[in-house]
Amino acid sequence: MNLNLEGKVALVTGGAKGIGAAIVRSFANEGASVSIVDRNPQVANELIQDIAGEKDQVFCIPTELMDEDACQNAVEQTIQKKGRIDFLIHNAGTNDGVDLKAKPSDFFESLRKNLLHVFSLTHFALAELEKNRGSIINIGSKVAETGQGGTSGYAASKGAMNALTREWALDLADRGIRVNSVIPAEVMTPMYKRWLDSLKNPEKTLHSIEQNIPFENRMTSANEIADAVVFLASNRSAHTTGQIFHPDGGYVHLDRSYGKVEID
Numbered sequence: 001m002n003l004n005l006e007g008k009v010a011l012v013t014g015g016a017k018g019i020g021a022a023i024v025r026s027f028a029n030e031g032a033s034v035s036i037v038d039r040n041p042q043v044a045n046e047l048i049q050d051i052a053g054e055k056d057q058v059f060c061i062p063t064e065l066m067d068e069d070a071c072q073n074a075v076e077q078t079i080q081k082k083g084r085i086d087f088l089i090h091n092a093g094t095n096d097g098v099d100l101k102a103k104p105s106d107f108f109e110s111l112r113k114n115l116l117h118v119f120s121l122t123h124f125a126l127a128e129l130e131k132n133r134g135s136i137i138n139i140g141s142k143v144a145e146t147g148q149g150g151t152s153g154y155a156a157s158k159g160a161m162n163a164l165t166r167e168w169a170l171d172l173a174d175r176g177i178r179v180n181s182v183i184p185a186e187v188m189t190p191m192y193k194r195w196l197d198s199l200k201n202p203e204k205t206l207h208s209i210e211q212n213i214p215f216e217n218r219m220t221s222a223n224e225i226a227d228a229v230v231f232l233a234s235n236r237s238a239h240t241t242g243q244i245f246h247p248d249g250g251y252v253h254l255d256r257s258y259g260k261v262e263i264d
Helices: 018-029 041-051 068-082 104-114 116-131 152-171 190-197 202-210 222-233
Strands: 009-013 033-038 058-062 087-090 135-139 178-182
Touching (some): 018 222, 104 152, 178 222
Parallel strands (some): 009 033
16 A cells, blocks of 8 residues: 655654664655664664665664753754654653662653653654644553553553553644554564573463464564554544554453463
8 A cells, every 4th residue: 555655754763673673664665754763873774774775765863862952853853854754653662670669769760761752752843743744653562551560660651651642632633643552562573582582481481472362373573563653654544543553463452361371
């Protein structure tokens, strides 16, 4: 499907690897330009060379997202380089394991790491998104809806992103800006694979997880998440806003009696 994204510009946080890299590829494949806002420019540049698209179609703005001024700079540099921003994709985040045993200051730092840049970048990009009748996609996590245990900071941040999706969808509707969330569940990324490899029996654990995914008993691919993001950003979803999407093979909404994960 032609999503008519030629000439459009997407800003993707955490776009150097994992789901973020898949989102960058999907936008580029549809003809959009992509600003990768990431603290890992070397990894991002490897991705850019691999995509090998039109010169300057994909570029990286090295950014420490916990720095408000750096967020403003990322928006301004993207506009300076490409003249516009149409899509703001909040993908960056880390499941940092800050739990109830952590100090309150660690919890607040987790919120700062995972949430505050979502507000900052939206604030600084707002005029541009309004001018272009753009869209915002928040990349959440199943953790905000199912819980996980041992990750209070991350769960709170992702829960807040779901709340902001609904709040901003209403707040920005009269300005022509759509806001939606995409919620990954069990997605095979480099980070996920590192966790599996740290276990005594990763193959047994992976099989157990896959058996709890109703549709086809398999992990969701990063490309499947990315394509959902790009479709929702495009005008093919022109009347869709305030929605929280789960491209997860039915995992989040399954009856918990369906099965049990065995981590070994």
